[in-house]
Amino acid sequence: MPIELPKELRDQAVRSIERYFQEEREERIGNLAAASLLNFFLQEIGPTVYNRAVADVQERLQARVAELDLEVHEEEFGYWRQAGVARSPRR
Structure with a gap:
């Protein structure tokens, strides 16, 4: 897949090369x-x-995906822990 630059970026790159040679x-x-x-x-x-x-980029994405479970993990069956008090069953 050839690398193509938009005209504006190509023109900037050409000017930069000219400047490099000059300076x-x-x-x-x-x-x-x-x-x-x-x-x-x-x-x-x-x-x-x-x-x-x-x-x-692949390395960084793989590292982020590996950490994803830590970042977005939700505790399961946490209602009673959040309530802070064990409720007695109703009769």
Whole structure:
């Protein structure tokens, strides 16, 4: 499944790549070169990051599900304990 970015995010990413090259490497990189580099990263490295994120979410969800019984557990047959007093049966 290829990773696609909406146009607005893609444009921001391209500008960020251009800025990185300018400020960190003191090199100018054109818009087309930055877009090409972004495409390479999305295609080559993106799936690794995506798969790791999915695995992390699965771990967190499994941990939450394991704790679910503690979080939402209700005591059964608790009426008499809540009453605090053992009532005598009516005659």
